Amino acid sequence: MSEEGRFTIHLEQQEDYQILVRFDWRKAADLLMDEPPPLGETAGPNASRLLAAAAANCLSASLLYCLAKEEPPANSLRTEATCILIRNDKKRLRIGGMEVRLIVSDELAESARFNRCKELFEDFCVVSASIRDGIPIRVEVLDQRGTLLHSAD
Incomplete structure (x- = not known):
């Protein structure tokens, strides 16, 4: 289940x-x-929805694995993710928080491991733990020839 290192998507x-x-x-x-109207x-899905989905998926997979x-039983978990959008001081739209609700089947809730897992699984979710701690992002803008036009950390 390890994904150490780097990956690139296009x-x-x-x-x-x-x-x-x-x-x-x-x-x-x-x-x-x-994007939603009036732009798109x-x-x-837009990026905010994917971020919510990523956090919820990661938490779901982490709980199931624990x-x-x-071999998690089929159809034993449903998850709902709510993304709370706010405006910052500059009136820019930001994700102000997320609420993730995991709904487990009786089979999972009655598992001998449940009490231990409910205290551990969040710490093993790469995405939600990273969001909570803050993720440094380096941004570069290049032209088609590879010339650096902008860089920000």
């Missing part, structure tokens, strides 16, 4: 605000992202 603007995401796994389907047409290891 994004390419299609039309308007629709961006096609190509993942580094050959079997992973491409994903079309878009909601032809796909409870059932390699």
